[in-house]
Amino acid sequence: MNQAFIYDRTINFRDTDAAGVVYFANGLALCHEAYEASLAASGINLKSFFRGEAIASPITHASIDFFKPMFCGDRVAISLTATQLSAESFQIEYQLYFNGEEERQKAIAKALTKHTCIDTSTRKRCNLSEELLQWIKLTQ
């Protein structure tokens, strides 16, 4: 999946703010959409995954660096790589490019999210599920 998987997204009006560009926190929301699309592409059911029916993997850290502004109508390509950090945690690194400019141009933004798996009944940390481990491999 890794080389092939690119999340392709047109910037919507709702993503922008009165300065005319994407509202900064929405930059991270775009990355999360890429994460969702990547999970779905590996066969994970998004509805049960994100309702946290048995295990949840909430975000404990998120960061983003912006190099260029994004405007309504811009087409953005997002790639990601997931890495296991411990038995109970993983991180995802994201790169955003203007569509068609990958590798040739500077990124629009780079972002990172860290996730810890918890058992939703006890709220205690637990090991990554088998489907998450498989997805991590696919992104590498």
Add this chain to the structure above:
Amino acid sequence: MNQAFIYDRTINFRDTDAAGVVYFANGLALCHEAYEASLAASGINLKSFFRGEAIASPITHASIDFFKPMFCGDRVAISLTATQLSAESFQIEYQLYFNGEEERQKAIAKALTKHTCIDTSTRKRCNLSEELLQWIKLTQ
């Protein structure tokens, strides 16, 4: 509560879009915030109410009319009146004014939401809870 209860809200940067004013769908989000504040003021626990632990009251219809644009930093006052429509449903009418201009000036916007109560275990319609009936009276 009715005369006294006004939800006072400053327009945030995140509410706006690249046209420089509040993104239209956020106008309804502002109204929903006023509904939440009104429920809380009548003693309803928002966390359990909106998780729909026993009964949920999802929105089946929403509409809004805009008369003036709202900009970042504008202070807006929202009043609301709830009405029971049937044993299982109610509606809320909202009026938005620039803060301090109530009754003297034309509204910024007027909105309406309709809600139907459902039993979250069976997904069937059910009667309004006692706490909702009390809240409706308080808004009138």
Add this chain to the structure above:
Amino acid sequence: MNQAFIYDRTINFRDTDAAGVVYFANGLALCHEAYEASLAASGINLKSFFRGEAIASPITHASIDFFKPMFCGDRVAISLTATQLSAESFQIEYQLYFNGEEERQKAIAKALTKHTCIDTSTRKRCNLSEELLQWIKLTQ
């Protein structure tokens, strides 16, 4: 474009709320995305269109009726039809279906937005632009 143009959208985690389904105001945001995609498909430049560089077409009315809940990961197809209301205004009607269920099943939701064209320098009403008139025809 009309029969062919369908905006295909996967429901994202960010679209949902603590009740587990799409937050009501985001239902209208989905429709606006379909409007943007439809404008882009007819050749309109979204960045300048939505910055309102000469003419803006702000929403004066929006309404939505929900018939079924939408969950994270659901694939939704949105179709739309635009109609001119006067020299200075138009409306858009939207229908949302679960992907692949069009015409065979009941809609998830139906929505409506009304827009009035204004000259952004004078803030006065003005006639629809030629590109908007052409787009309206394409949607019919």
Add this chain to the structure above:
Amino acid sequence: MNQAFIYDRTINFRDTDAAGVVYFANGLALCHEAYEASLAASGINLKSFFRGEAIASPITHASIDFFKPMFCGDRVAISLTATQLSAESFQIEYQLYFNGEEERQKAIAKALTKHTCIDTSTRKRCNLSEELLQWIKLTQ
């Protein structure tokens, strides 16, 4: 202002996601609201400041660490401290607590945003305005 200024915010339904807690990117949006409220408290006009009429101060970096989940209806207190980084840039550190628990309990979250001032006509970096320099002092 520093000791006195606390942005007090009730978590809204729209801030949450299907996992039942605040959507991660909205944690940063809450911090930005605190920044806006702090600017307004120091006398800055938010409408012109965020439209970037002469100078804009876009976010070049944002990060957030979450220690506890936030639910709909939770009351959150946000404090912030701004620091000048160079002639053209500054950063803001944010701390989020459950209301009334400041200093006695562990924070809910800590966040950081970095901003670079630009001249909106040339898109080149420029010095911080006098009003921003004054605001930074007030937050310390």
